[in-house]
Amino acid sequence: MNKPVRVVPFDVEAVRAQFPILRTLLHGKVPLHYLDNAATAQVPEAVLEAVRAHDALRRANVKRGVHALAEAATDAYEAARRKVAQHLNAREEREIVFTSGTTGAINLVANAFGATLKPGDEVVLSGLEHHSNLVPWQLLRDRAGIKLRFLGVTEEGRIDTGDLDELVSERCKLIAVTHVSNVTGAITDVAAVVRAARTVGARVLLDGAQRASHGPVDVQALGVDFYALSSHKMFGPTGVGALWGRAEVLASLPPFLGGGEMIRTVTLEKSTWADIPARFEAGTPPITQAVGLGAAIDWQAGVDTAAAAVHTAHLADRILDGLRSLGGANRRIRVIGPQTMERRFPVIAFAVEGAHPHDICQMLDGHGVALRGGHHCAQPFHDSLGLAGTSRASLALYNNAGDVDAFLTGLDDALTKLT
Amino acid sequence: MDTLYKTDVLRLAAQATGAGKLADATKSVTVDNPLCGDRVTFDVHMGANSKIVAVGHTVKGCVLCQASASVIGAHAAGEDAASLEAVRESLKAMLKQGAPAPAGAWATLGTFAPVAGHKSRHECVLLPFEAVIQAAGK
Numbered sequence: 001m002n003k004p005v006r007v008v009p010f011d012v013e014a015v016r017a018q019f020p021i022l023r024t025l026l027h028g029k030v031p032l033h034y035l036d037n038a039a040t041a042q043v044p045e046a047v048l049e050a051v052r053a054h055d056a057l058r059r060a061n062v063k064r065g066v067h068a069l070a071e072a073a074t075d076a077y078e079a080a081r082r083k084v085a086q087h088l089n090a091r092e093e094r095e096i097v098f099t100s101g102t103t104g105a106i107n108l109v110a111n112a113f114g115a116t117l118k119p120g121d122e123v124v125l126s127g128l129e130h131h132s133n134l135v136p137w138q139l140l141r142d143r144a145g146i147k148l149r150f151l152g153v154t155e156e157g158r159i160d161t162g163d164l165d166e167l168v169s170e171r172c173k174l175i176a177v178t179h180v181s182n183v184t185g186a187i188t189d190v191a192a193v194v195r196a197a198r199t200v201g202a203r204v205l206l207d208g209a210q211r212a213s214h215g216p217v218d219v220q221a222l223g224v225d226f227y228a229l230s231s232h233k234m235f236g237p238t239g240v241g242a243l244w245g246r247a248e249v250l251a252s253l254p255p256f257l258g259g260g261e262m263i264r265t266v267t268l269e270k271s272t273w274a275d276i277p278a279r280f281e282a283g284t285p286p287i288t289q290a291v292g293l294g295a296a297i298d299w300q301a302g303v304d305t306a307a308a309a310v311h312t313a314h315l316a317d318r319i320l321d322g323l324r325s326l327g328g329a330n331r332r333i334r335v336i337g338p339q340t341m342e343r344r345f346p347v348i349a350f351a352v353e354g355a356h357p358h359d360i361c362q363m364l365d366g367h368g369v370a371l372r373g374g375h376h377c378a379q380p381f382h383d384s385l386g387l388a389g390t391s392r393a394s395l396a397l398y399n400n401a402g403d404v405d406a407f408l409t410g411l412d413d414a415l416t417k418l419t
Numbered sequence: 420m421d422t423l424y425k426t427d428v429l430r431l432a433a434q435a436t437g438a439g440k441l442a443d444a445t446k447s448v449t450v451d452n453p454l455c456g457d458r459v460t461f462d463v464h465m466g467a468n469s470k471i472v473a474v475g476h477t478v479k480g481c482v483l484c485q486a487s488a489s490v491i492g493a494h495a496a497g498e499d500a501a502s503l504e505a506v507r508e509s510l511k512a513m514l515k516q517g518a519p520a521p522a523g524a525w526a527t528l529g530t531f532a533p534v535a536g537h538k539s540r541h542e543c544v545l546l547p548f549e550a551v552i553q554a555a556g557k
């Protein structure tokens with residue numbers, strides 16, 4: 001007999017209770033409905049407390065001292081590295097480099113891996129990328145004479161992996177694409193990307209900024225070489241993030257930033273490099289923030305992320321349905337991205353004919369709803385749609401039906417005034 | 420709640436005075452707000468002694484930006500770059516220092532007084548001025 005499946009309902013109110021900011025009253029009276037999680041997620045009490053406790057009890061610089069605090073701080077910092085490694089299912093802890101965030105991680109690869117490229121080599125990106133996975137490569141192109149090529153985007157707002165055969169040639173050394181789009185929420189077909197890269201011996205970098213807040217990632221199963229993430233999008237502090245790199249790949253790269261901690265020996269003429277990950281962590285790292293990121297990962301590990309995903313997908317469905325019913329003959333609402341929750345995350349961008357995203361967002365702010373409007377650092381993609389910007393609602397596991405209803409009611413009100 | 424979107428602002432935006440391209444433009448300038456991707460184009464027809472005869476604007480932007488362009492559309496004729504600069508400075512002072520609204524013909528700009536409390540939106544109101552001043556300049 002099959003074992004009965006135990007369905008544990010996701011207790012969103014218990015989760016919400018752990019986020020002090022969700023009790024905020026805006027403008028002195030309106031409850032906060034935070035739907036800007038793709039930009040920055042909120043922080044639970046456990047993380048706030050871990051950050052405070054670190055600075056109150058273990059604050060010291062890492063690696064340099066032998067005194068008790070220095071050792072405690074180093075232990076805490078390295079424990080955070082272990083947690084990131086676990087979250088990503090990295091083979092080894094030394095594959096985790098702390099950075100300032102996703103942007104820092106991608107710039108690190110664009111410089112360190114970029115230094116190994118020769119004029120005429122190619123890097124393949126897509127038309128859906130966040131500027132942080134585009135501009136570093138443009139800078140590299142201008143510096144090193146490499147060529148950039150771009151995968152297209154399907155009608156549905158997904159990276160068009162059908163372009164891979166045509167774009168990935170023997171000259172391709174790296175494919176760098178987003179794991180989950182911060183505009184359309186679409187999940188990239190990573191397997192197809194990795195297959196194409198392997199046939200020509202190219203590396204693969206995934207921008208995981210939007211993925212890492214939705215439960216553990218398995219970089220080994222994904223088969224990629226680099227993975228970038230930001231703490232502040234996964235319930236941790238700002239100012240820190242991580243690059244995961246396959247050990248043998250990282251170990252083959254020269255440093256990017258120079259300074260303390262990343263060297264083995266230094267003379268006035270010459271230095272030799274430390275092993276990974278220290279080679280890529282010049283200077284004092286964001287220690288407290290890394291500890292906070294570790295606490296955020298611990299916190300996430302204590303949540304049933306599968307149940308949370310079902311919960312947020314339900315809410316996202318409710319938004320998609322709501323947008324459909326708010327639209328009509330004289331209110332043209334266009335959802336940018338997949339129209340169902342299949343193979344996507346709860347990031348929903350939409351455009352309303354005749355209503356500017358900033359007006360929509362400002363009016364919704366009056367209803368306590370935090371929404372984002374603009375090009376979401378994906379200007380080329382918006383250009384391709386013929387739009388200057390979109391409005392975006394993005395969900396995290398602490399959002400509830402009340403948030404969605406406040407959003408839909410507020411939007412109805414805003415559109416009544418604006419269109 | 421929506422103090423920014425008082426009916427006056429919405430009305431100004433809807434009136435869109437001066438919207439459209441000028442067939443006989445002396446000069447046309449487009450400016451962008453890199454933060455939000457908004458784009459304003461002002462065409463100007465300049466007369467003798469560098470005074471504006473007519474303007475036409477194309478706004479890809481929010482209601483505040485449209486309303487501001489509409490005010491310019493209604494009052495720009497007869498101004499030159501320097502006098503528009505002075506108007507912009509008093510508008511800026513209203514938004515940033517709580518100074519009183521400009522007097523005289525440009526008093527309508529007082530409609531934007533509630534924007535003062537929303538720093539991120541100041542540029543929305545100022546962008547059309549940037550465009551028309553550049554267009555009217557040398």
Ligand SMILES: Cc1ncc(COP(=O)(O)O)c(C=O)c1O
Pocket residue numbers: 038039100101102103104130132133178180181182207209210230241377
């Ligand atoms: C897909 C994606 N990539 C990269 C980034 C940049 O992240 P950060 O600003 O934390 O470096 C973001 C954040 O908006 C993002 O959504």
